[in-house]
Amino acid sequence: MAVVDACTRDGRGGSPTAVVIDDGTLTDEARRAVVRAAGTSHAAFVDTATGGAPAVRFFTAEGELRNCGHGTIAAQAFLLEQGGASHHRGRQRTGGRTFATTADRRPEGIEVWFDQGTIELRDAGGTGGVVAALGLAPADVTGDLRIASPGTPRLLVGVRDRRVLLSMRPDLDRLAAECRRLGLLGCFPFALSAAGGSADARMFAPAIGVGEDVVNANSSGCLAAHLLATGRGGGLEVRQGDALGRPCVVRAAATDTPAGIAVRIGATAATHLAG
Structure with missing residues (x-):
């Protein structure tokens, strides 16, 4: 091993x-x-x-x-x-x-x-309970709220800035229950940089026994697909792990294909x- x-x-x-x-x-x-x-x-x-x-x-x-x-x-x-x-x-x-x-x-x-494959993106209606379990106020959340799936769905949650992201203290029991109810792997709150092309993020997946994941590369790919779908380019660098003292970075490149948005992760x- x-x-x-x-x-x-x-x-x-x-x-x-x-x-x-x-x-x-x-x-x-x-x-x-x-x-x-x-x-x-x-x-x-x-x-x-x-x-x-x-x-x-x-x-x-x-x-x-x-x-x-x-x-x-x-x-x-x-x-x-x-x-x-x-x-x-x-x-x-x-x-x-x-x-x-x-x-x-x-x-x-x-x-x-x-090659991550193609990413399915869909509306995030009915996920208010997940956002509430994250402990976020309405003013903390941007319009970037999307369910994304490379095979297993998770909720992407855009937050206002890095300070909001790092101050989050979710109710993990409530979050696990909401994710199980909706069939979600977990949720991926993120804060985009002002210049674009990069983001800070965290991943919470208590429904599968991982309260906070140090890094979630597949969710980074999902975020790149979402940004491409909303006209903000497909190249992205995502910094994760800072809240746990384990700095990480994932790179993702999303492209449009006849089958949908496909992503490579590095x-x-x-x-x-x-x-």
């Missing part, structure tokens, strides 16, 4: 993510136990024995996730480290789809990019513990 700091910023921080080579013999309970033993919020289980693109599954201590952006960053960085190469262009199978990945050694760590990772 290795623990990989996924989505580091300037060589620091990142989200500790367990990565395990798994030949498919582990039970799901054993996989959840690995997460608990590792002390991480998530773990990636990589099966390389099937031939072709490795199959990767993601778990929290409560259960399996359909996909995980920072877990994909961690898994691909781990595979490059294990192989001893300086560059790899490959594919990964997760959540019923196979997608392209790249990994390159850089001075600050291993830079990984992957971040840097460092393996810091192996056993």
